[in-house]
Amino acid sequence: MTDPSQERPSRSENFWTARETALSWFLTTDHKRVAVLYALTLIATFALGSVGAAIVRLELITPAGDLVSAEAYNRAFTLHGIVMVFFFLVPLIPATLGNFLLPLMLGAKDLAFPRLNLASWYVFVIGAGLAVAAIAMGGLETGWTFYTPLSSVYADGYVTLAILGVFVSGFASIFTGINFIVTTHTLRAPGMGWFQMPLFVWGMYATSLVMVLATPVLAVTLLLVIAERAFGIGVFDPAIGGDPLLFQHLFWFYSHPAVYIMILPALGVMSELVTAGSHNRIFGYRFVAFSSIAIAVLSFLVWGHHMFTSGQSMYGGIVFSFLSFLVAVPSAVKAYNWAATLYKGRITLNTPFLYALSFIGLFVFGGLTGLVLASIAVDVHVHDTYFVVAHFHYIMVGAAVTAFMGGLHFWWPKITGRLFNESLGRFSAVMLFLGFNLTFFPQFVLGYLGMPRRYHEYDPDLQIWNVLSSAGVPMLAVGYGLPLLYLGWSLKIGEKAGRNPWNAAGLEWTTTSPPPEHNFPEPPEWEGPAYPYPVGETEEPQVQEEAQPKPEREA
């Protein structure tokens, strides 16, 4: 009997080669190709953002501001912040893995609005183009937070252009969010109820809600800053009757939820990696699914914790502190449930699973230091210091980007049809974890010692911790850079992957790798629970009967 999992698609059945011309890529409505377009774009923005980070960390090796001028330094961290947040982290998982996988996981031919999806990429590229133009013309020094009246009245540089870029790219988020929500509602395979969906889909769904509801607030806020710069309308500038704190309220009303736009998809990826790596059904499916929604809802209620020292009222501060503590509950649910999923599993310590473990460590540590910041009296001390920089890098970079790397390795065989070099994969995952902690752990110490963020010069006493932090950067560079090389090589020399190299559950593994243009030869159906492990290998029967997704069973 031929093993059906080893059969491979012919050229025309494969979305990469189904259409040959370059134009076919720029006019594609195939969600998989749009995902690839986004991925290539994001590699470029990540490289640009990393240049900013490198300048910052190089400068901070010595306490004196000696490598670049104060203005250049400020422009470097502004570049780093704007590019990484708006043009890398926000779209990172939704626009790449989400775009690629959502229809496959639901058993759909494409997203609900394929042309809107392509439009979102164009809009994103235009927005990024405007921001890059602002940077190329000399940049700006407002920080990515654009606080007024610094940004509206005092800052030099191409502030308006950069803000316009962020504004335009916001529409890409909104388009993606609408598309995912409608797709999840309408295009699920027959038999797949809400509680049979993979948790990655739940994560994307919750993310989309936040994108659709929060992004317009940012858009309006940024327009007001532009109007204030151009016409002095007096919304934020106190000299003409405006209120600078109004900007902060509006800005964080978007930007706090934005952190969850970065982390919710990562939590979804994680549930996939943990179940596949331990070959076990997720522990407490409904709790994990609802915790994504709970996090999304709570994310709208806690923006005031960025403003504990701003002069808002004392009781306001205490209420926001309390609400912020609530977020710990759904986050704890996730972490404990992943750990419990390993129990009685069949665990393989492969590259995606290593990333998953490293993610859990960084997420738990980042989350718990978030509690420290939520407790208002401690935050008064560490707010706007390197403690905060460390905390948000643990969550936004440590957790979100690590989850992306894990997901990229996990679905690489599906996307490209090739296997990568497993030893190099494990090596990079470990380097990334070590390099990350070396870079960012010292920043917790620096913050508690009182080093404010966005400092070009600092107290010489603090040099040792800054040197350690900078020493982590080359390791990080290997951790992020090496995968680019071996994944690239795998396209030429990688072993062919087959349908389901990890013996994972989920509809995306039932089609050929890479999938054909319309995903499935025949529309699939779904039966039974989510994650019907075990798959492939023979295993002991389980207490609860496990159904298989249909195509697997027929195989």
Add this chain to the structure above:
Amino acid sequence: MRADGAIPVWPEAISAHADSVDALAIGFFALIWTLALPIGFAIVWFGWRYRRLNEDVDRKQRHHGLTWLELSWMIVPFLLALVFFTWSALLFRDLHRPPADAREVYAIGLQWMWKFEHPGGQREINTLHVPAGEPVRVIMNSQDVIHSLYLPELRIKQDVVPGRTTSLWFRADDPGSYSLRCAEYCGVSHSRMVGELVVMAPAAFEAWLAGTEAGLPLARAGEALFRELGCSGCHGANAAVRAPGLADLYRRPVPLASGETVIADERYLTDSILMPESQVVAGYEPVMPSFQDVVTESELVALVAYIKSLSGREGERE
């Protein structure tokens, strides 16, 4: 590294409040380990025991959820965290309740320096002298963008926002020289907006005050301005226009035309000078012009100090 070669791991703490914040922070480290270690242990232990090649374990009877377990790991960490929430909220409340007898200092933040002014008219730049063991209240305004006065050894900071008056208070115990920084990014030379907090024994402090050349004391300067700008034309005793009297105003409740009542603190006084229409006193016409573009930040501080001096209750608090 410090001059003596030691690696700094913990900042000095020079007030009772700073000690409490440290205690809370250390408590938090204990909490973090309590919550994180079970996850770490579980992952390592399960990861080893249930590795794929280990065929000696029982994989039957898998659970796919246990409600009591889920509830327990939602509720227990939350209750633990609530203890910390309460603890820190109480500390925060203290920060917002300056003692009645706090000595007042005015501060103005601007790109890129800190200007301080003592009530006796002694002015300093980027250095703030205070007496040890006495409560000090710093009343702050910004001349341009948002700054933030950060005193790490006291574990406090407070943003300085243009168009409003903010304040912080502390009681520093140990004489010495400590850092004073700007913590809110305020433009190109943000990292140079740093200085020194000099805590002196009370007698030495009095000597310092006496030996420092003083400008016109703030309230006196304010009084002169009050005439010069024509405030007295309306608010004075025999004024033609009917305007609320200012004697004894500071810290009194003021009924507004809108029906609300506000306490006439520094922020109210500042707002009334800059944006008179926003809070009209009940029973008066909104005829006062805004002094937004007329007075500078330091003139504003002087005016407020003058109005406070009229009530003879300076620094007093109920």
